[in-house]
Amino acid sequence: MDKKVAVFRRERFNAAHRLFNPRWDADTNFRVFGKCSNPHYHGHNYELEVKVTGDPDPETGFVMDMKVLSDLIQEQVLTRFDHKNLNLDTVEFKDRNPTSENIAVAIYNLLRPHVSEKYGLQIRLYETPRNFVEYPAT
Amino acid sequence: MDKKVAVFRRERFNAAHRLFNPRWDADTNFRVFGKCSNPHYHGHNYELEVKVTGDPDPETGFVMDMKVLSDLIQEQVLTRFDHKNLNLDTVEFKDRNPTSENIAVAIYNLLRPHVSEKYGLQIRLYETPRNFVEYPAT
Amino acid sequence: MDKKVAVFRRERFNAAHRLFNPRWDADTNFRVFGKCSNPHYHGHNYELEVKVTGDPDPETGFVMDMKVLSDLIQEQVLTRFDHKNLNLDTVEFKDRNPTSENIAVAIYNLLRPHVSEKYGLQIRLYETPRNFVEYPAT
Amino acid sequence: MDKKVAVFRRERFNAAHRLFNPRWDADTNFRVFGKCSNPHYHGHNYELEVKVTGDPDPETGFVMDMKVLSDLIQEQVLTRFDHKNLNLDTVEFKDRNPTSENIAVAIYNLLRPHVSEKYGLQIRLYETPRNFVEYPAT
Amino acid sequence: MDKKVAVFRRERFNAAHRLFNPRWDADTNFRVFGKCSNPHYHGHNYELEVKVTGDPDPETGFVMDMKVLSDLIQEQVLTRFDHKNLNLDTVEFKDRNPTSENIAVAIYNLLRPHVSEKYGLQIRLYETPRNFVEYPAT
Amino acid sequence: MDKKVAVFRRERFNAAHRLFNPRWDADTNFRVFGKCSNPHYHGHNYELEVKVTGDPDPETGFVMDMKVLSDLIQEQVLTRFDHKNLNLDTVEFKDRNPTSENIAVAIYNLLRPHVSEKYGLQIRLYETPRNFVEYPAT
Numbered sequence: 001m002d003k004k005v006a007v008f009r010r011e012r013f014n015a016a017h018r019l020f021n022p023r024w025d026a027d028t029n030f031r032v033f034g035k036c037s038n039p040h041y042h043g044h045n046y047e048l049e050v051k052v053t054g055d056p057d058p059e060t061g062f063v064m065d066m067k068v069l070s071d072l073i074q075e076q077v078l079t080r081f082d083h084k085n086l087n088l089d090t091v092e093f094k095d096r097n098p099t100s101e102n103i104a105v106a107i108y109n110l111l112r113p114h115v116s117e118k119y120g121l122q123i124r125l126y127e128t129p130r131n132f133v134e135y136p137a138t
Numbered sequence: 139m140d141k142k143v144a145v146f147r148r149e150r151f152n153a154a155h156r157l158f159n160p161r162w163d164a165d166t167n168f169r170v171f172g173k174c175s176n177p178h179y180h181g182h183n184y185e186l187e188v189k190v191t192g193d194p195d196p197e198t199g200f201v202m203d204m205k206v207l208s209d210l211i212q213e214q215v216l217t218r219f220d221h222k223n224l225n226l227d228t229v230e231f232k233d234r235n236p237t238s239e240n241i242a243v244a245i246y247n248l249l250r251p252h253v254s255e256k257y258g259l260q261i262r263l264y265e266t267p268r269n270f271v272e273y274p275a276t
Numbered sequence: 277m278d279k280k281v282a283v284f285r286r287e288r289f290n291a292a293h294r295l296f297n298p299r300w301d302a303d304t305n306f307r308v309f310g311k312c313s314n315p316h317y318h319g320h321n322y323e324l325e326v327k328v329t330g331d332p333d334p335e336t337g338f339v340m341d342m343k344v345l346s347d348l349i350q351e352q353v354l355t356r357f358d359h360k361n362l363n364l365d366t367v368e369f370k371d372r373n374p375t376s377e378n379i380a381v382a383i384y385n386l387l388r389p390h391v392s393e394k395y396g397l398q399i400r401l402y403e404t405p406r407n408f409v410e411y412p413a414t
Numbered sequence: 415m416d417k418k419v420a421v422f423r424r425e426r427f428n429a430a431h432r433l434f435n436p437r438w439d440a441d442t443n444f445r446v447f448g449k450c451s452n453p454h455y456h457g458h459n460y461e462l463e464v465k466v467t468g469d470p471d472p473e474t475g476f477v478m479d480m481k482v483l484s485d486l487i488q489e490q491v492l493t494r495f496d497h498k499n500l501n502l503d504t505v506e507f508k509d510r511n512p513t514s515e516n517i518a519v520a521i522y523n524l525l526r527p528h529v530s531e532k533y534g535l536q537i538r539l540y541e542t543p544r545n546f547v548e549y550p551a552t
Numbered sequence: 553m554d555k556k557v558a559v560f561r562r563e564r565f566n567a568a569h570r571l572f573n574p575r576w577d578a579d580t581n582f583r584v585f586g587k588c589s590n591p592h593y594h595g596h597n598y599e600l601e602v603k604v605t606g607d608p609d610p611e612t613g614f615v616m617d618m619k620v621l622s623d624l625i626q627e628q629v630l631t632r633f634d635h636k637n638l639n640l641d642t643v644e645f646k647d648r649n650p651t652s653e654n655i656a657v658a659i660y661n662l663l664r665p666h667v668s669e670k671y672g673l674q675i676r677l678y679e680t681p682r683n684f685v686e687y688p689a690t
Numbered sequence: 691m692d693k694k695v696a697v698f699r700r701e702r703f704n705a706a707h708r709l710f711n712p713r714w715d716a717d718t719n720f721r722v723f724g725k726c727s728n729p730h731y732h733g734h735n736y737e738l739e740v741k742v743t744g745d746p747d748p749e750t751g752f753v754m755d756m757k758v759l760s761d762l763i764q765e766q767v768l769t770r771f772d773h774k775n776l777n778l779d780t781v782e783f784k785d786r787n788p789t790s791e792n793i794a795v796a797i798y799n800l801l802r803p804h805v806s807e808k809y810g811l812q813i814r815l816y817e818t819p820r821n822f823v824e825y826p827a828t
Binding site for chain 3: 511
Binding site: 297312336349372373378407409410413414 | 557563594619
């Protein structure tokens, strides 16, 4: 088949974070990140959308079994980030600011080794229904 | 105009289906498709999103009249699939597994001959709010 | 506390059904229920909302632990109805028409014995985003 | 007019919290609250719905001006809770577990003195789209 | 059956309006209604939710056939208000300010004579996802 | 970084409009645009989604600060269109039919000069949840 099919799976995780650049002083952090840099953290219900692009298998009719994809997201992403403090509880954001952009890139890097190279992979992450990101951008 | 505009129309249909490969025995079907292969069927509220890409007409300002597009989807897709058993009541899935991937491809093939070649066409199909597919994939 | 607090938990199930009165002939069934009486069934993504009303426990701050409520719905409702044909696969609708009204009453009757009498209980069931029911009605 | 009209205003806030009873040891907290008791907090996008019930003013046609209601919620609730850590940054949850039930009661108590007694007042708080509470319960 | 069941049907209409009290001068209208009193009108996608409460019919399992309810709303409400200017094109708001509160009361009064007295009737009207009203209030 | 990240910001505006081609007579306008050409206007809650594509800044982790993007949309788009009659109150649609297609192109043209050329820009505009457009189309 010359045209590909994409399948999407949505999952959720709830996490605390603060936006913060350790190389800046408190005033600069507050000036740039505003209330998002509150030292005691705030949090979000993140909505994660994972897109896998490929050819449907002729026997199953699946590009990828959604149950397998869901389990993979659970194992590689939700166990790391769900009900966690992204700044304190994860290795991914020990030295990296947990902006939506950086979280989406981190999730891509966590999933990419576990999704066969024959498939395309794209991440969408909703921090709120009004603010969201996509990586790699279409 | 060198940049195109896309218009999207969403419609709904409610259908029963089961996932099932007739070349496999019952055990293999259950192992691969799990509860989705229940012999008595289950069902979904499918959300269908049709994207048509082209140049707006200078007189109307429309790429394509949404009413015309909605009527076309009604005529070509909803009359075939709405309130139907996809496995038993349709020719499209007599010998093809009604996965979301295959349903999206079938809808594309039903609509393509009725949408002028000057337009691009893409289908999104939501089986549930958490599982959906796109064809052809962006 | 003289004013009560209500907690709500939403769950989903996907099922096939047809509307059908076995005491009527096919024509009467079709006249009353239209395409919803298709003999081969159609289906829905049902959204179920369970409301439990009571006093928060002073030690936990919970009216009822949402995890416990979610497990109860899983055990009493989803194992019976999810990925099932309501007409063929359930005892509740062997001789009762699976309208949204009757499904909501059946779910209430399944849950009521397992929710302490000190709590109020109410069911909302969305057959589609446009059609839904509540029992007992406020 | 003998029948009342209710007006509803929805607002959002993003906050961190943990569920925790200081009179219990860590094991008991973990056994009861599970991952919700993570010591480093997690967080949510809270959706707040405030219902005010009364008679429409014959001159304006308003029960209560939505702009006034929105400003009141901003002033009394969002400035206290938005982008905050509920356990550490608020007086309301210094000694009270920030469950959805308790947060809804706290918001009611914050707003009640500022809404004329001639109006009824009710709070709905969505911690996630699947878990929410209402106070006082209908 | 001693407990009632409620059925809900949602419909949509798109209309223009302005908030305006003809007994006030322009300055007072602007002071009270702000940008909502723009003389050239603005508009909304109104979401209308109609709740009918009663006993399910033992033969059909319906409180009220949703198709019948939908047709009634179409006939009594949508033909009057959809794609209309509420201030200029309707008799209901010739001399009454088209606030959400007043629109909900008008819709109730339009539907009440056509819904049997054995049923309860309640209207919800969403002017935006953030601003909505209910009549009669629960 | 060779792969780009896209950030999306959603905003809302409420406006009145009519579809109308001044070079056509009333009958032709009605035949082509139907009830959308009602001379007294109707209206919508428009949902606007702005996508900006680029490289995250290594210091902030932002492609573009969402607050800056939100303020820009407020300043360039919402002040022009929110609570306005698009046909009468705006220069953009004095001589251009305010279809969704044309509104999306106009918004793109309003924002493009204020978004650095190093960024990609794309607009999505929802006229209703069922009808929406994208420019430039992916």
